[in-house]
Amino acid sequence: MSDQDQSLSQEQQKEVLSKYDKESGSRELSGILAKIVFFGLLAFSLYQVWFTVFERLPAQIHRPIHLGFGLGLVFLLYPATKKKQARGKLSWYDYILSILGVGVGAYWPIQYNELVQSAGQISQVDFYVGILAVILILEATRRAVGLPITIIAALFLAYAYWGRQMPGFLIHRGVDLDNLVQSMYFTTEGILGTPLAVSSTFIFLFLLFGAFLVKTGVGQYFNDLAVTLAGRRTGGPAKVAIFSSALQGTISGSSVANVVTSGSFTIPMMKRLGYRKEFAGGVEAAASTGGQLMPPIMGAAAFLMIEFIGIDYWSIAKAALIPAILYFTGIWIMTHFEAKRLGLRGMDEEELPDRKEVFKRLYLLAPIFAIVFFLASGLSVILSAFYGIITTILVGLLRPEKFRKLYILAFVAGAIGYPIIKTVLAGGMPADLIQNSLVWGGMITVLVSYLFDRNFIDSVEALVDGARTALGVVVATAAAGIIVGVVTKTGLGLKLANSLVELANQQLLLTLFFTMIAAIILGMGSPTTANYVITSTIAAPAIILLGVDDLPAHLFVFYFGIVADITPPVALAAFAASGVSGGEPIRTGVNAAKLAIAAFIIPYMFVLSPELLMINTNAVELIWALFTAISGMIAIGAGMIGYWYRKTYWIERVLAVASGLALIYPHAVSDIAGLVGFAALIAAQFFYKKEKIGEPVVKANAKA
Known part of the structure; x- marks a missing residue:
């Protein structure tokens, strides 16, 4: 790629994503099969939205349905090998595996009464279904997510079964096959446990929210806003990349996806203005990886924290705010000094978008502010995401200028009409007035919009794209559930935590260092959701044993699981950036790690100084710590x-x-x-x- 290259085309972006992001390496289907997958993805999203609104199903029915959708679609979309991906055709066994995946998901809803009344005893048919579920999950994870997490899950299963043969402190009495299968698929402590529960509620809705934001044009607007605010500064394009990537993190939970989305625009810009290929790629990789650390919407693993440590999402987002600001401040400072060292200018006036036009579209940020408002007002995370989607749809309606007044009128009519109708029918104002007025206003507006523009098509495409994005998360969290199930069944977590503390001679800094190394190694090539599940069940308890609170300990492993994406020798975000910049991958990774040096320091800071997480502190202490x-x-x-x-x-x-x-x-x-x-x-x-x-x-x- 020459230094004069323009932004990457959609096809080039797909090529880079497919190469470095396993979850993006799906088949390009055509004909009747493409239609089947399209409607399957649409049905998946519609089911999830229905569940969010009504939430009438018990966990043992909802989670297997979520899993069944995921397995059935993964085997249709993700090939067994890269060679088969290029052909774009399914093998006979893909159809069989897809049907079996749907069947495994459907088994729980069909047999619900019998399974609930069985008191932990499983029949021969249950046993074979459970075995099949484990095999299908491992294969689907290998296809959609990659080998690292698949191998780790398989090793944990082997550890559970052959416990008596394990050396030293790892020895345990072993778990027989019947008991292992029963705990893996017929309890809520294995595959159907916390990771899949979070995937089937919080994560899916926020991925759907991100898909709607993309359709609304918010992603491109982030770039325009970043260029307007930072483009003319010293080394402007690099600062645009930082600002844009911090915002992009709100609509993507993948470091690699962030790199390709915003990097296809910012990396060629940086190269044209004099940055070295490896440095340009490093800036984008470091900034894009940090997108998962930036509230209000962080990486998918942050939603797992809600269940793992039992606090609300708003508390997690609030605690993560200052560390995220420090992270991006560190990258900003270093790119500024590099630009000064190289004597690089900012962008010229004619290269910038029209400032007035950009600021006229500030309303596109409304969904982000809406999410913050809903979370801060005490609304549940899942309903906040749902109302965020409604807000995004409403914002999308403001695009066609000629219909804007009509949509505003329709929204006002729906929002005011609801309490009037409710008062007439029931007598008295409803208690949930604001929430339901928003919903009814949104519904009426969307209904009107479908008669006048393509908003309906955009909404359908967003539903499909959101479900497609969620497939990798579904199978990764199911595999992570296997790991959590084994840790719970064998007591491995406490054993490893104690051994880690002993290895560090009960020294907190040494324990933190060993935990950091473990998180980075486990995070190489693994999605952050799976990495966080492993480290939070194995490594985080070691930090907690030394007197550290749950939130700093879990945020510590969360940070380093994400930083693994830019830590050589396996730095997927940096490698993706090198695919865009044309630079050498390892050098790009080294530059990214150097620029993100803050990410290797900040977690130690907030463990040793919890006031950075706004825990038990006052304004004076917080200001001094920030300074x-x-x-x-x-x-x-x-x-x-x-x-x-x-x-x-x-x-x-x-x-x-x-x-x-x-x-x-x-x-x-x-x-x-x-x-x-x-x-x-x-x-x-x-x-x-x-x-x-x-x-x-x-x-x-x-x-x-």
């Missing part, structure tokens, strides 16, 4: 890049990094030492500024 943390980020950024107000000597770089780490470490003595070093660096930079020891490496290059 020292940001100052530390500036110093570390200058040391890593080798430039501040001018090029730095090697001794200044060492002092900068040391001062930065001292400022970041939450302790009064280290803060004072860090501030002294920080002040000395600023003085040295200005005092020796006239010596011109650091001319820009390149001058501002000509416009492409």
